[in-house]
Amino acid sequence: MGSKFQAPRGTRDILPGESERWEGLEARTRDILSRYGYREVRTPLFEATDLFVRSVGEATDIVQKELYTFEDRKGRSLTLRPEGTAPLVRAYLEHSLGHGDPVTRLSYIGPMFRYERPQAGRFRQFWQIGAELLGPGAPPADAEMIDLFVSILEGIGLSGITVLLNSLGDATCRPAYRERIREHFASREGELCGDCKERLRTNPLRILDCKVPSCQPAIASAPSVLDSLCDPCREHFQGVQAALDALGIRYEIAPRLVRGLDYYTRTVFEVHAASLGAQNAVGGGGRYDQLVQEFGGPATPAIGFSIGMERRLRAAGDSEAGPGRGPDVCVVALLPGAVVEALTLARTLRGIGGDAAQSAADTARGGLRVLVDLAGRSASAQMKWASKVGARFAVFVPAEADGYSVRDMEAGKDEPRQRTAESLRAWLLARARREPLPQGAVP
Ligand SMILES: [Zn+2]
Ligand SMILES: [Zn+2]
Numbered sequence: 001m002g003s004k005f006q007a008p009r010g011t012r013d014i015l016p017g018e019s020e021r022w023e024g025l026e027a028r029t030r031d032i033l034s035r036y037g038y039r040e041v042r043t044p045l046f047e048a049t050d051l052f053v054r055s056v057g058e059a060t061d062i063v064q065k066e067l068y069t070f071e072d073r074k075g076r077s078l079t080l081r082p083e084g085t086a087p088l089v090r091a092y093l094e095h096s097l098g099h100g101d102p103v104t105r106l107s108y109i110g111p112m113f114r115y116e117r118p119q120a121g122r123f124r125q126f127w128q129i130g131a132e133l134l135g136p137g138a139p140p141a142d143a144e145m146i147d148l149f150v151s152i153l154e155g156i157g158l159s160g161i162t163v164l165l166n167s168l169g170d171a172t173c174r175p176a177y178r179e180r181i182r183e184h185f186a187s188r189e190g191e192l193c194g195d196c197k198e199r200l201r202t203n204p205l206r207i208l209d210c211k212v213p214s215c216q217p218a219i220a221s222a223p224s225v226l227d228s229l230c231d232p233c234r235e236h237f238q239g240v241q242a243a244l245d246a247l248g249i250r251y252e253i254a255p256r257l258v259r260g261l262d263y264y265t266r267t268v269f270e271v272h273a274a275s276l277g278a279q280n281a282v283g284g285g286g287r288y289d290q291l292v293q294e295f296g297g298p299a300t301p302a303i304g305f306s307i308g309m310e311r312r313l314r315a316a317g318d319s320e321a322g323p324g325r326g327p328d329v330c331v332v333a334l335l336p337g338a339v340v341e342a343l344t345l346a347r348t349l350r351g352i353g354g355d356a357a358q359s360a361a362d363t364a365r366g367g368l369r370v371l372v373d374l375a376g377r378s379a380s381a382q383m384k385w386a387s388k389v390g391a392r393f394a395v396f397v398p399a400e401a402d403g404y405s406v407r408d409m410e411a412g413k414d415e416p417r418q419r420t421a422e423s424l425r426a427w428l429l430a431r432a433r434r435e436p437l438p439q440g441a442v443p
Pocket of ligand 2: 169170171172173174229230231232233234
């Protein structure tokens with residue numbers, strides 16, 4: 001079927017078949033997050049532009065090249081969120097989510113927007129799952145965060161996980177490192193790409209992030225941040241490593257790892273999966289001990305991470321693929337005039353409405369999925385259709401004098417009639433879920 005329209009460049013539709021994989025992934029991730037005590041915040045898809053410029057950083061690629069920024073009708077500058085941490089910290093302060101508790105655990109899941117060059121596994125609208133731990137500043141918090149991060153990835157059976165770990169220092173020691181980096185790259189400016197020449201003036205640490213091949217020799221010989229850490233930062237970093245050792249989490253020190261955001265302090269980390277290419281970090285995060293204060297809040301250390309859903313799905317490969325489940329029941333109208341009666345019976349069989357407690361109980365067991373033919377097929381064509389869509393049972397309207405006829409499509413045999421719609425519902429649900437049949441259901 002042709003259309004005059006297509007999804008915008010760099011975006012995609014998540015279609016039936018794939019959307020079930022997303023739901024499964026989200027459900028599993030939410031379960032893991034809740035086991036670690038995280039609660040979800042849903043922030044708007046757009047925020048004041050300043051929120052991102054001041055947190056992500058004016059001289060970052062994200063802010064300089066990748067924001068979707070627009071003016072609303074009153075001339076306010078708004079930006080589609082390119083990441084989840086700044087909106088979440090904004091909400092944390094706006095609603096006093098800390099409530100004086102020294103530790104707050106918050107999570108988010110949803111689409112982010114960046115104007116990037118579309119390529120394999122990269123989209124301009126992409127989904128992220130993230131978690132933020134606000135309050136504690138000592139190494140065990142970093143370790144728990146990385147533990148959660150690894151748990152979420154292991155939860156989908158991702159193997160070959162390596163945590164890349166680095167420290168970026170803090171306001172005490174980073175300025176000196178920044179100066180050493182600037183001097184190093186200034187002495188090799190001729191080797192740098194155009195963007196990196198610009199970064200040399202605005203944000204020399206960002207050069208370490210550059211993926212342009214000609215910049216790699218200068219990056220490889222750059223001084224390590226770990227030689228510039230002040231004593232408290234060095235102790236913190238050693239504390240994180242000791243805690244990860246105790247937890248049995250495998251990591252590698254990666255002194256060139258800087259991540260693409262300016263707000264990080266001390267610990268930063270990424271996780272690569274063996275099944276993906278070198279450039280495909282499944283996700284990463286870091287500590288941001290100054291951000292809450294920069295937004296006008298009290299001094300609040302914090303650490304967080306995000307995981308790209310698209311890349312995580314790719315990393316999970318086909319292990320999560322699977323056809324959608326067929327319906328449990330097709331209600332077959334034996335006469336052309338019986339379609340509305342079929343709709344009525346289908347409504348009862350789904351168990352929604354009516355008795356609220358019954359409906360909730362059905363939902364917990366997985367309520368019956370019931371379809372009625374709306375294409376005007378004959379009775380025999382409806383049977384073929386029920387078989388084609390994978391229905392487990394067919395039931396027929398109008399009912400006989402002694403109740404509803406039922407056919408087990410899987411076994412290919414007729415079942416005993418059920419006297420009422422309610423007893424039919426209970427019987428079908430038990431059979432569809434392979435539970436013991438309800439008492440007295442079979443006449
Ligand atoms: Zn470069
Ligand atoms: Zn330091």
